[in-house]
Amino acid sequence: MSHAVMTIAQLNTFLARDFPQVFTPDSAFSIVSVGYRESVMRCRFDQRHLRPGGTISGPTMMTLADVGLYIAILASIGPVAMAVTTNLNINFLSKPAPRDLIARTKLLRLGRRLAVGEVSIYSDGEEEDMVAHVTGTYAIPQERAGA
Structure with missing residues (x-):
């Protein structure tokens, strides 16, 4: 597989249904784009x-x-x-500007039970200077969709 299996609209519907405490129409977090093993997110200032x-x-x-x-x-x-999430490690690299944040995520490994990725966070409009670098690991349950 080399393409996203969920669209932004499908993700938003799923998140609003299963995580209504965080993903509301006025949430600070929004999906900018998705692809296979990648995403771009925005956190509204x-x-x-x-x-x-x-x-x-x-x-x-x-x-x-x-x-x-x-x-x-x-x-x-x-x-x-x-x-x-089973592990999240963050390195704060510089002071972010008081504006929206952009997070670019790449999954380094996507296995049947674990996913490992890295996230680069930038102040909007200043994407040449990373403000934080994050690595994380997720546990994926065996009874996952499509398995």
Whole structure:
């Protein structure tokens, strides 16, 4: 397989149904694009994401990365609500500007039971300077879609 199995519309429908506490019409997180083993996410800037010093908080960037990994996995294998994060490692590289964040995710490995990926996070409009680099691992349940 070398193409996405879920569209952005299908992902949005699934996420709104299975994760309504996070994925609402006014959610800060939105899917920009998906492909096989990849996704691009946007986190809309909000004053609530700032920490003292005027920078976007680490938890906001971690959530964006985690969601980006999840979306890349779902786009590649189908709707699997119980795929879960088993590891997330983040390196904060520079202070993000107080604007939208863009997360580019690539899955390095997509196996039957584990997916490993990396996420590059940038301030919107400044995509030559990464603000955070993330690696993460997801456990994929055996009874997944299409298996």
